[in-house]
Amino acid sequence: MSSTPRTLFDKIWDSHVVQRLPDGTCVLYIDRHLVHEVTSPQAFEGLRMAGRPVRRPDCTIAVADHNIPTVGSRVPSDIKEQDSRIQVETLEKNVKEFGVPYIPILDVRQGIVHIIGPELGVSLPGMTIVCGDSHTSTHGALGALAFGIGTSEVEHVLATQTLLQKPAKNMQIDVTGTLGFGCSAKDVVLAIIGKIGTGGGTGHVIEYTGDTIRALDMAGRMTVSNMSIEAGARAGLIAPDETTFAYVKGREFAPKGEAYEQAVAYWRSLPSDAGATYDATVRLTTAEIAPMVTWGTTPGAVVPITGAVPDPTEIDDPGLREQAQRMVDYMGLAPGQKLEGVPIDVVFIGSCTNGRIEDIRAAAAVAKGRKVADGVQALVVPGSGLVKRQAEQEGLDRILLEAGFEWREPCCSMCLGMNPDKLTPGQRCASTSNRNFEGRQGPNGRTHLVSPSMAAAAAVTGRLADVRQLG
Amino acid sequence: MDKFTTLTGIAAPLPMANVDTDKIIPARFLKTIKRSGLGVHLFDSLRYRKDGSENPDFVLNRPPYREAQVLIAHENFGCGSSREHAPWALLDFGIRCVIAPDFADIFFNNSFKNGILPIRLPRAVCDQLMEDTKLGGNARITVDLERQVVVRPNGEEIAFEIDPFRKHLLLNGLDDIGQTLQHAPKIDSYEATRRAEMPWIPATTG
Ligand code: SF4
Numbered sequence: 057m058s059s060t061p062r063t064l065f066d067k068i069w070d071s072h073v074v075q076r077l078p079d080g081t082c083v084l085y086i087d088r089h090l091v092h093e094v095t096s097p098q099a100f101e102g103l104r105m106a107g108r109p110v111r112r113p114d115c116t117i118a119v120a121d122h123n124i125p126t127v128g129s130r131v132p133s134d135i136k137e138q139d140s141r142i143q144v145e146t147l148e149k150n151v152k153e154f155g156v157p158y159i160p161i162l163d164v165r166q167g168i169v170h171i172i173g174p175e176l177g178v179s180l181p182g183m184t185i186v187c188g189d190s191h192t193s194t195h196g197a198l199g200a201l202a203f204g205i206g207t208s209e210v211e212h213v214l215a216t217q218t219l220l221q222k223p224a225k226n227m228q229i230d231v232t233g234t235l236g237f238g239c240s241a242k243d244v245v246l247a248i249i250g251k252i253g254t255g256g257g258t259g260h261v262i263e264y265t266g267d268t269i270r271a272l273d274m275a276g277r278m279t280v281s282n283m284s285i286e287a288g289a290r291a292g293l294i295a296p297d298e299t300t301f302a303y304v305k306g307r308e309f310a311p312k313g314e315a316y317e318q319a320v321a322y323w324r325s326l327p328s329d330a331g332a333t334y335d336a337t338v339r340l341t342t343a344e345i346a347p348m349v350t351w352g353t354t355p356g357a358v359v360p361i362t363g364a365v366p367d368p369t370e371i372d373d374p375g376l377r378e379q380a381q382r383m384v385d386y387m388g389l390a391p392g393q394k395l396e397g398v399p400i401d402v403v404f405i406g407s408c409t410n411g412r413i414e415d416i417r418a419a420a421a422v423a424k425g426r427k428v429a430d431g432v433q434a435l436v437v438p439g440s441g442l443v444k445r446q447a448e449q450e451g452l453d454r455i456l457l458e459a460g461f462e463w464r465e466p467c468c469s470m471c472l473g474m475n476p477d478k479l480t481p482g483q484r485c486a487s488t489s490n491r492n493f494e495g496r497q498g499p500n501g502r503t504h505l506v507s508p509s510m511a512a513a514a515a516v517t518g519r520l521a522d523v524r525q526l527g
Numbered sequence: 528m529d530k531f532t533t534l535t536g537i538a539a540p541l542p543m544a545n546v547d548t549d550k551i552i553p554a555r556f557l558k559t560i561k562r563s564g565l566g567v568h569l570f571d572s573l574r575y576r577k578d579g580s581e582n583p584d585f586v587l588n589r590p591p592y593r594e595a596q597v598l599i600a601h602e603n604f605g606c607g608s609s610r611e612h613a614p615w616a617l618l619d620f621g622i623r624c625v626i627a628p629d630f631a632d633i634f635f636n637n638s639f640k641n642g643i644l645p646i647r648l649p650r651a652v653c654d655q656l657m658e659d660t661k662l663g664g665n666a667r668i669t670v671d672l673e674r675q676v677v678v679r680p681n682g683e684e685i686a687f688e689i690d691p692f693r694k695h696l697l698l699n700g701l702d703d704i705g706q707t708l709q710h711a712p713k714i715d716s717y718e719a720t721r722r723a724e725m726p727w728i729p730a731t732t733g
Contacts, residue, residue, distance in 0.1 A: 074717045075710050083710055085717055087728065097560030098615075105563075106528065108704070114730035139558050146560045157731045178731055208611060208640060208703070216707045218714060315727035322725065 061329035063226045064295050065261045068201040068326070072184050074218055084221045087183035088200075089213045090169045091118035091156065093147040094474070095188030099211035100150040110154045111217045117178055118151045119159045120144045121168045122474045126437055126464035130161050140474065154214075165308075167440020167466040170194040170408035174278065175442055177307025181296035181323040186213055191408050191490065192291075193284040197277035198304070199296035199326055201261070204285065224290045225335040227260035231268040233342030238524035240418065241276030242410060242488065242507035244268065244340075245283040246348035250358040252338055257289030260336065263328065264294050268342055274303040275414035282409045283490050286355040295327035347523055349395050349486075350505040352383035353494050359395060361510070361522045367391035386494055387502050388482070395520050398504075402485040403434040403515040404497070405508055406464075407471040410488035411439025413446045415508040419461075420452040422512035422523060428460035429518025435477065436461050437469040461515065473498045486514035528642040530700035534623055535669040536596030539586050540657040546600055547607035548634065552616040565612055566619030587620070591664045599656050600627040604645075605634025614641040624670050626677070628653055639693050640702055644672060646687045655679075672698060 062070070075083040089112075096118070103110070110116060123140035124130060132148060135141035144161070151158040159166050165176060170191050173179035179195040185202035186192060188210045195202035209219055229248055249256070262284050269277065277294045284292030294300075301320050304310045311319045346360035357380075359366075368380035368391060384391060389398070405411075405419050416438060428434045436456050438444035444466055447453055453463045470477040471489040479485055479501025488511050489496075492503035504520060513523040556568045574585050581588045587595065598617070604627040605613060614637045617625070623643055628650045630638075638645045648656075659680050660666045669678035672694060676684040696706060707714075721728070 075713045083707060083713070085714070085721070088731070098562040098611075101561055101563070106702075106704070114732040117731040142560060177729075180728075183728075206611075212704050212707065215704045216711075216714065217718075218707055218710075220703060220707065309729050309731060311727040311729055315729075319725075319727045322727075 061331040061333070063328040063332045063334065064199060064263055064293050064326055065201065065224070065226050066332070068182060068184065069223055071182070072201075081220050081222055083218045084184065085218055086186055086213050087115060088173070088178060088185040089116045089210075089217075090173055090178070090185065090187035090192070091116060091147075091151075091210070092122060092169050092187070092189065093120040093143040094122045095207050096150065096210055097143065097146045098207050099188070099214055100154060102211040103154065103214055106215075108215045110156055110214045113155045113157065115217060116214070117157045117159070118147060119166055119169055119172060120147050120161055121166075122468045122472070124161060124465070124467040125475050126435075126467050126469050126477055130465060132161060137476070164441035164445060167438070167443065168408045168411060168468055170278075170282065171411055171439030171443065174198060174274070174303075175307070175440055177304060177310030180304060180310065180319070181300055182326050186219065190285045191282055193289070194278050194282040194408055196284065196292040197274060197281040197294050198300055199294060199323065201291060201293065203291040224261045225259050226333075227257060227262045227289065228334040228337040229262050229264050229340070230266040230337065231264065231340045231342070232266045233268055234271070235268060235342050235345065238347050238509065238522070239342070239345055240507045240509065241272050241279040243345050243348045244272075245280045246350070246355065246358045246505065247345045248280075248338075248340060249283065249287045249355045250348070251340060251344070252287055254286060254354050254356040255288045256338075257284060257287040260289050261291045261293060262287065262289045263334070264292060269294060270297065270299075273414060274299060275412040278412070279409055283355065286490055296323045297327075347507065347510050349510065349520055350492050350503070351387065351389060351395060352380070353386055353492055353503075354383070355490065355492060355505060357383055357492075358505070361396055361520065363395060365389045365391055365393045365395065388484070396522055398520045399484070399518060400486050400504070400514050400520060401432060401483040402470075402479060403428075403432060403511050404437070404470040404485055404487040404489065405435065405511050406437030406439065406469055407489040408439060408468075409490040410508050411437065411443065411466075413443050415488065416443065416447045416452050417450070418508040419512040420455045422509050422526060423459040423461060423516060424455050426459055426516040428515045432515055432518050434461045434515040435464060435470060437464045437477075438466045440466050459516070470497050472496060479503075486511045486520060528700050528702040528705065531623065531642060531644055531672055531697040533669065533671045533673070534596060535667055537591050537594050537664075538597035538599055538626075538656065538660050538666055538668045539592040539595035540660045541586060541598055541600040542657060544601035545603045545606055548605060548610055548613040549607055551605065551613040552610070557610065557612055562611070562615040563619050565616035566621070569616040569620045591666070592660075594621070596621055597624045597626065597668060597670065598622050599653055599660065600625065601650070601653065602628045604630050605638075606631035611637050611641070614638050614643050618643055626653060626656060639696065642697065642700070642702070644670065644697060646670070646677065646689075648677070648685065648687055652685060
């Protein structure tokens with residue numbers, strides 16, 4: 057082996073190259089393929105037309121998440137929207153025909169694909185993990201190379217268990233310092249995107265380093281890695297450490313006993329070598345991180361809650377000025393307006409960014425003993441059935457229900473509004489999801505991305521509020 | 528994927544430049560679970576009138592072009608979004624070859640992935656071929672990929688260029704997957720090594 061110091065990305069990449077083609081493209085081996093109902097139908101159809109089997113069903117797992125209702129019957133044939141029902145039923149038919157392991161909707165383990173991968177121990181350090189979904193970057197929090205792929209590539213992985221890929225560049229984002237009161241992983245990643253911009257990571261895989269990242273629990277690391285794609289990066293990575301090993305231990309599909317020890321020994325070899333170089337490095341300190349809130353329609357349009365909407369006329373670049381003006385208009389805000397105090401209509405707590413038990417605990421801590429403000433609809437959608445069950449065992453559902461929140465069944469829900477949970481035109485939402493694009497949560501809906509505790513603070517005050525003021 | 532060797536069929540003229548993927552297949556038909564069946568929506572806005580009936584003036588609604596296997600167009604064919612639904616729709620209609628002065632990059636690549644041969648020929652030649660199509664049912668042209676020629680109805684041969692690697696894939700009916708499967712022995716041995724070195728990697732089959 058060469059003695060050149062390598063990054064975590066380099067090590068995972070090198071260990072998965074099956075064949076390097078003359079033009080530098082690699083046949084890259086894929087350890088885990090997560091499949092959901094929206095991007096897989098044409099891939100299975102392609103296999104059927106070509107008479108090809110799924111090469112490694114034992115490396116594949118499927119679940120339906122995007123289209124599932126969060127209330128009422130969750131039997132697929134009862135889904136009212138025809139497009140949604142057909143996508144779910146098609147997945148169920150395909151997994152049966154091709155022998156792919158599947159987690160049924162009524163199974164307690166069902167949930168958002170990026171929540172359940174780590175939760176079930178399907179996603180492990182050092183692996184290559186793909187899914188026909190851009191937020192596959194979430195799994196990078198375990199120290200796995202995880203990225204989203206298109207439908208042709210889904211078919212390619214199903215048929216060959218490999219992808220044709222060229223290596224990405226390495227970017228390091230180093231965050232140091234202790235997070236202040238009221239700040240969470242969501243604020244860290246929003247601050248990062250605010251700093252480097254939504255195209256800042258293009259062409260790169262980001263490795264997050266520094267004591268702030270090391271101090272995060274796995275849920276927080278997943279929140280950070282999840283939004284790597286929002287910075288334009290192909291994937292995010294966090295080196296596996298004791299926190300990771302403890303998290304993986306005992307999970308359903310994770311190695312057990314002797315196998316677990318062998319695995320940990322290997323995982324310890326993964327972190328970037330001393331002296332490994334990155335193509336780019338960005339440094340942040342926690343002094344730059346406060347509870348954050350987006351004001352525009354890209355995740356990079358973000359300020360601390362104490363901040364104000366920027367004045368587009370003060371922007372020199374004509375293109376950026378026009379974009380800022382369009383965002384201010386769409387969001388129904390005024391230049392210079394303080395974000396704190398902006399009235400909201402809806403609160404959404406959930407998604408693959410913030411739908412884990414830790415996120416629900418954070419929301420419940422703020423909600424406890426308080427009431428959702430009049431006229432505000434506040435939704436809590438656990439990321440999986442296991443998260444929901446855990447929360448109920450801890451009594452978090454009762455705290456939230458007493459405060460006037462709605463307690464729903466697991467699904468992507470209002471993150472993208474493919475199921476009936478949508479904003480109506482003009483509604484303003486404080487959301488723990490990851491995208492605030494125009495119409496993302498419903499046509500002409502307005503999204504402010506925030507952390508779970510900030511979302512709960514918005515629910516109980518009826519406004520964008522500084523959670524630190526609630527004590 | 529079907530092999531592409533020699534094709535003899537009806538060619539339809541579409542004397543338009545910048546035919547974008549939205550024209551080829553509008554966005555509203557993307558919420559589908561199939562890649563087949565999109566042929567009825569091919570060129571939807573050109574092919575159908577507001578009330579849903581066929582527009583009799585549109586070339587693909589007229590005999591003999593309803594049976595067209597070759598499409599001849601002007602510059603920058605296939606520009607716009609990266610949707611693979613565009614080649615899927617063409618293929619489902621029966622088009623296996625598009626001839627134009629040039630193509631948008633992504634569409635050009637997506638075509639090969641789906642077994643469609645895009646041929647670049649100078650504008651004057653495209654116009655000449657469009658003239659040929661007016662011979663109606665006699666407007667059969669032949670596309671011979673092996674010899675890299677388009678044969679006009681009068682027997683004249685026009686040479687075209689193609690990347691040798693892509694030619695190889697089409698002639699052998701290899702899509703990206705077929706191509707990768709040629710490395711199957713390498714994948715097998717990679718898997719065997721990995722199983723030996725990392726026996727702890729668990730299966731998802733429980
Ligand atoms: S929760 Fe949202 S971002 Fe995550 S997979 Fe579902 S739709 Fe995509």
